[in-house]
Amino acid sequence: MLADFINPYHLQIASFILINILLAISVYVPLSSGQLSLGSAGFMGVGAYTSALLTIHFDLPIFVGILIGASVAGCLGIIIGIPSLRLSGVYLAIATLGLGEVIRVIFVNWESLTKGSIGLTGIPQMGRELLNLARDFGIQPAMFGLRNNQFVYLMVFVILFILVTATIWFVFRQQNSRVGRSFSSIQMDEKAAESMGINITYFKVLSFSQGAFLAGLAGALFAHVMGYISPSDFSYHRAVEILIFTVFGGSEVIIGSIFGAIFLTLIPEVLRFVSEYRYIIYGIMLVILMAVRPQGILDIQLLSKFKRLKRSKGGVR
Amino acid sequence: MVLEIRNVSKNFGGIHALKDVSFQIQEGEIYGLIGPNGAGKTTMFNLITNIFEPTSGQIVFNDSNITGLKSYKITEQGICRTYQNIRLFSQMSALKNVMVGGHCRSTSGVFSSVFRTKKQKREEKALTEKAEELLDLVGLLEHKDALAENLAYGQQRRLEIARAMASNPKLLLLDEPAAGMNEKETDSLYDLIKLIQSKGITVLIIEHDMPLVMKLCDRITVLNFGEKLAEGTPYEIQNNEAVIEAYLGREEDVDIA
Amino acid sequence: MLLEQFINGITLGSIYAIVALGFTLVFGVLGIINMAHGEIFMVGAFVGVMTTGVLGWPLWLAFVASIVVTAILGYLLETFTLRPLRGKRGVSHLAPLISTIGVSILLENLSHHLFGAGNKPFRTEFAEMSIEIGSITIYIVQIVIFVISIILMIGLSIWLSKTKAGKALRATAENLETASILGVDTKKIITLTVIIASAMGGIAGILVGMAFNSVSPQMGLAIGLKGLAIIILGGMGNVKGAMVGGLILGLSETFLVAYGDSGYRDAIAFIMIIVILLLRPQGIFGSKIVEGR
Numbered sequence: 011m012l013a014d015f016i017n018p019y020h021l022q023i024a025s026f027i028l029i030n031i032l033l034a035i036s037v038y039v040p041l042s043s044g045q046l047s048l049g050s051a052g053f054m055g056v057g058a059y060t061s062a063l064l065t066i067h068f069d070l071p072i073f074v075g076i077l078i079g080a081s082v083a084g085c086l087g088i089i090i091g092i093p094s095l096r097l098s099g100v101y102l103a104i105a106t107l108g109l110g111e112v113i114r115v116i117f118v119n120w121e122s123l124t125k126g127s128i129g130l131t132g133i134p135q136m137g138r139e140l141l142n143l144a145r146d147f148g149i150q151p152a153m154f155g156l157r158n159n160q161f162v163y164l165m166v167f168v169i170l171f172i173l174v175t176a177t178i179w180f181v182f183r184q185q186n187s188r189v190g191r192s193f194s195s196i197q198m199d200e201k202a203a204e205s206m207g208i209n210i211t212y213f214k215v216l217s218f219s220q221g222a223f224l225a226g227l228a229g230a231l232f233a234h235v236m237g238y239i240s241p242s243d244f245s246y247h248r249a250v251e252i253l254i255f256t257v258f259g260g261s262e263v264i265i266g267s268i269f270g271a272i273f274l275t276l277i278p279e280v281l282r283f284v285s286e287y288r289y290i291i292y293g294i295m296l297v298i299l300m301a302v303r304p305q306g307i308l309d310i311q312l313l314s315k316f317k318r319l320k321r322s323k324g325g326v327r
Numbered sequence: 328m329v330l331e332i333r334n335v336s337k338n339f340g341g342i343h344a345l346k347d348v349s350f351q352i353q354e355g356e357i358y359g360l361i362g363p364n365g366a367g368k369t370t371m372f373n374l375i376t377n378i379f380e381p382t383s384g385q386i387v388f389n390d391s392n393i394t395g396l397k398s399y400k401i402t403e404q405g406i407c408r409t410y411q412n413i414r415l416f417s418q419m420s421a422l423k424n425v426m427v428g429g430h431c432r433s434t435s436g437v438f439s440s441v442f443r444t445k446k447q448k449r450e451e452k453a454l455t456e457k458a459e460e461l462l463d464l465v466g467l468l469e470h471k472d473a474l475a476e477n478l479a480y481g482q483q484r485r486l487e488i489a490r491a492m493a494s495n496p497k498l499l500l501l502d503e504p505a506a507g508m509n510e511k512e513t514d515s516l517y518d519l520i521k522l523i524q525s526k527g528i529t530v531l532i533i534e535h536d537m538p539l540v541m542k543l544c545d546r547i548t549v550l551n552f553g554e555k556l557a558e559g560t561p562y563e564i565q566n567n568e569a570v571i572e573a574y575l576g577r578e579e580d581v582d583i584a
Numbered sequence: 585m586l587l588e589q590f591i592n593g594i595t596l597g598s599i600y601a602i603v604a605l606g607f608t609l610v611f612g613v614l615g616i617i618n619m620a621h622g623e624i625f626m627v628g629a630f631v632g633v634m635t636t637g638v639l640g641w642p643l644w645l646a647f648v649a650s651i652v653v654t655a656i657l658g659y660l661l662e663t664f665t666l667r668p669l670r671g672k673r674g675v676s677h678l679a680p681l682i683s684t685i686g687v688s689i690l691l692e693n694l695s696h697h698l699f700g701a702g703n704k705p706f707r708t709e710f711a712e713m714s715i716e717i718g719s720i721t722i723y724i725v726q727i728v729i730f731v732i733s734i735i736l737m738i739g740l741s742i743w744l745s746k747t748k749a750g751k752a753l754r755a756t757a758e759n760l761e762t763a764s765i766l767g768v769d770t771k772k773i774i775t776l777t778v779i780i781a782s783a784m785g786g787i788a789g790i791l792v793g794m795a796f797n798s799v800s801p802q803m804g805l806a807i808g809l810k811g812l813a814i815i816i817l818g819g820m821g822n823v824k825g826a827m828v829g830g831l832i833l834g835l836s837e838t839f840l841v842a843y844g845d846s847g848y849r850d851a852i853a854f855i856m857i858i859v860i861l862l863l864r865p866q867g868i869f870g871s872k873i874v875e876g877r
Contacts, residue, residue: 046678048685093861100617100820103681104812105861108854111809119847180441187440187451188433195416195427197676202414205376207402207431207494216437246805250689257682262418289693296686300679301668310418 016156021163025235027275028170029228034255034267035177036224041261042185043217044197049090049106050225050252052113053083055244057226058233059117059124062133065234072139076230083226087219095214102218110249117241129240136169136234137162166235173231177224181264193217225252247289254292257299260306269308328390329354329498329529330375330406335384337370337553344370345553347384352498357520357530359544359561361537363573366550368533369411372500375531376401376408389497403431405497409487409504411533417476421467421486424475425458428493461489465519481512488519492528499523501532505539513539541565549573588720589842590835595726597834598733599795602788603807604814604826605740606781612757612821613777616680620661620687622808624782628654628789629799630695633704643708650786658782661687662775688804695801703800706793729791736787737827744823753777757821806850813853817860819867828868 033050040047061079064070070078086109094105117124124130141151141162151161184190192213195203204210233239251274259270278285299306330352337345345367352358360368374381377398386394393401407428416424433454439447462468465485470478475486484504491499501520505513513536520543524530534540540547541561549556549564551573557564564570603625610618628650635646665683713724744750755763756773764770792807793799814833818825833856837849860867 041678044676044678046681090858093858093865096865100677100681101816101861101865103678104617104816105857108809108813108857111805112851112854115848115851119845183441183443184437187447188430188435188454189437189440191419191423191427192430194419198416198418199414201378202410202416203427204398205378205402205408206428206490207399207407208427209397209399247689250685253682253685287693287697289689290697293686293688293690293693297665297683297690300683300686301665304669304676304679 016160016164018159018163021167023279025167025170027272028174029232030255030271030275031174031268032177032224032228033252034271035181036221037252037256038264038267039181040218040221042197043193043214045214045218046103047106047221048103048249049109051244051248052110053222053225054229055113056086057083057229058239061230062130062233062239065134072134072136072234079230080223080227084219084223087222088215091215091218095211110246114241114244127241129238131238133233133237135237137166140165257306258295260308262305262309263313266306266308331387333385335374335381337374338382343553348555350548350558352529352531354529355527356545357524357543359540359547360533361540361547362550367553368550369502372408372502402494407491407494407496408500409491409502411502413483413487415475415483415487419475420472421462421475422458422471424486425461425489425493426454428490429454429457432495458493461492465489481508496528498529503533505534505536517543589838591722591726593835593838595729596838597831598730599788599791600810600814600834601827601830602733602736602784603811604830606785607811608815608821608823608826609777609781613774619681619684621785622804623688623691624654624657625785625789625807626801626804627657627691628786629793630699632790632793633706633799637707647790650790651783654786655779655783658779662778692801692804703798706797706799708794725794729795810853813857816857817867819869822869825867825869
């Protein structure tokens with residue numbers, strides 16, 4: 011019964027969307043305090059390689075590996091953030107762009123560890139491990155009328171869904187608090203924020219390293235979903251793509267990042283020709299967006315319009 | 328003594344913006360800082376809040392030397408300001424603007440914010456109540472959900488005062504609060520500043536509206552070309568030869584601050 | 585051997601300096617990092633490959649073609665991506681950065697589609713010619729590159745300090761508002777700046793093509809990043825800093841390749857960025873930090 015509805019291909023796309031949402035949020039959080047990071051692909055790579063290498067060579071459980079991978083990326087964010095954030099935003103953008111490139115160079119050249127540009131294969135896959143775990147508890151996919159691969163993709167999707175929901179919840183709550191207010195006041199007027207008693211360096215590094223952590227988390231998850239990674243997965247193109255999720259969807263509201271990630275992951279799947287010219291379209295899109303609608307498709311005004319619309323409909327009833 | 332300016336000078340690339348200026352502000356008074364445009368008044372504010380560091384001299388607040396302290400630490404110590412060219416968080420609601428002002432009097436971090444601990448909830452509630460109270464004080468309570476950028480000019484000026492008040496300052500710096508206000512608004516501003524004084528807050532004000540300054544201030548320092556020209560009560564200042572000369576004797580020049 | 589490496593380093597460094605000059609001119613006048621500069625440079629290199637390789641034009645004509653194409657690109661960049669954002673209310677300082685990133689990936693992928701992903705050789709009639717002085721071999725190409733770079737740098741310096749347009753440009757860089765009050769047509773100066781910077785990128789593109797005998801769509805990012813590292817090293821918006829910074833990077837890369845691990849050559853630029861940010865954020869020649877840009 012259930013088996014008829016579960017299409018592994020669709021579930022896999024859904025999983026990629028979820029990972030992309032995490033990545034989009036990893037750009038959104040620093041942007042909410044006015045920081046542009048071009049290193050998200052690099053942080054993603056650090057998370058992915060750290061977790062992959064730890065699980066391959068030291069047989070660590072996947073979830074420990076993912077946590078360490080994300081944390082290492084987060085720490086790297088602090089190390090890069092402190093010197094660049096003392097200066098203006100331009101320096102941070104350059105430093106993160108450079109970081110992304112240097113991380114890629116290390117992945118390519120440190121062949122004894124990273125297998126160079128071929129990349130790592132045989133990374134423990136989250137789905138398989140979950141299947142084995144379930145079997146240890148005496149649960150068989152067949153009990154739900156599922157084939158093994160259906161069960162695997164479903165479990166991956168569920169885990170990712172829980173993680174992404176938790177992340178959105180975290181960011182949302184943080185936003186509507188003293189910390190979130192500090193972020194947005196820094197974004198709107200750094201000098202005024204500081205003269206209101208806000209330690210801007212602390213909050214900028216905080217939001218930046220949260221972004222790095224999330225990108226690392228997404229990278230580690232990516233590694234354990236795919237089972238293989240290579241330096242080209244974490245190139246500058248990737249960083250620009252992630253940036254576009256957020257900038258296109260709307261960088262003022264978290265729902266914008268989510269929308270951007272979903273929409274821009276689905277479009278190339280649905281329209282094949284878009285996939286081929288993807289980056290050309292992305293490039294034109296960025297230029298037009300900045301000139302016409304720099305805040306992205308979804309913004310506060312549009313959302314409150316939606317809300318009013320809903321409310322008035324409710325009123326009629 | 329709340330604030331003591333000791334022989335403060337500031338050079339910008341060879342130009343003296345301020346030269347050896349000293350004055351002292353007593354607790355609870357409203358102190359005026361006046362002078363022609365370009366006299367260095369806003370520069371003095373920027374030095375007190377350490378947007379720039381003075382080239383020489385000292386700034387002492389409540390008997391502790393705050394020269395060179397980071398801006399946000401100075402706010403924590405109890406000095407908060409408004410800006411000549413209003414600097415509100417334009418895309419935030421009026422209420423949130425004021426709540427940001429209360430930042431340094433609250434402590435919630437990431438963990439307590441995300442998990443909404445009891446202490447955090449209490450703190451947020453207190454912060455909201457305090458902000459509403461302050462909005463009421465400046466007559467903006469009914470506009471609390473409006474975005475700052477959508478408020479009228481005079482309202483924005485008053486919102487900035489409310490935001491600064493939220494940091495519980497002992498000393499409030501107001502940079503031309505009456506600029507662009509009509510007579511009626513200026514009158515209510517007078518009442519507001521007097522009310523702030525009655526709450527035990529010391530006020531240092533830069534203002535061009537002379538009738539307001541003379542009515543409001545207990546004592547005044549006059550700056551001219553970065554130097555202190557005179558100091559005294561409004562009556563003394565109005566009858567000071569040098570001040571009359573400076574104000575009547577020449578055209579106003581371009582504001583460098 | 586040492587001297588030979590030194591010459592290699594100087595050659596490379598003088599090209600880097602020219603790339604960095606393009607960044608620094610735009611930053612000096614507009615306060616913007618032009619993320620598309622590396623790709624404009626790459627287009628310049630491809631124009632060189634196409635005109636000399638496919639059409640069989642002489643080298644000097646290739647330079648002219650490259651200058652023309654990149655100057656037009658610069659004009660388009662200014663008109664369609666930078667000008668619409670200028671002076672608009674509520675546009676964050678990140679908008680031009682993002683917008684030029686858009687141009688950069690557009691150009692890179694366009695060339696990818698047009699020319700393919702691989703490396704294209706850049707042949708010049710004197711590619712193999714060299715002179716021997718004692719035990720040292722110097723290629724004619726190196727001399728050509730070095731001479732062109734020096735002429736370009738001296739020319740730019742003289743133009744900036746002696747001509748009316750150059751002085752207007754410096755005044756605009758100093759303070760846009762004041763310059764326009766003083767009667768400088770700032771709109772024209774800004775357009776001119778972006779065009780000159782882009783054309784210098786085009787020249788640098790051909791020089792790099794000649795130096796490495798290879799051109800690819802991806803080279804824009806790699807060289808662009810080095811240009812950015814150099815202007816952080818030399819001080820943002822500082823012309824002299826860009827020249828010296830270029831030489832420092834060129835020399836250190838050459839010596840790393842000669843005596844160390846060549847794979848990490850591209851990492852030097854980044855390490856330089858971080859060290860400079862930690863130790864002397866205003867750069868070697870910078871006098872103060874420009875904040876709030």
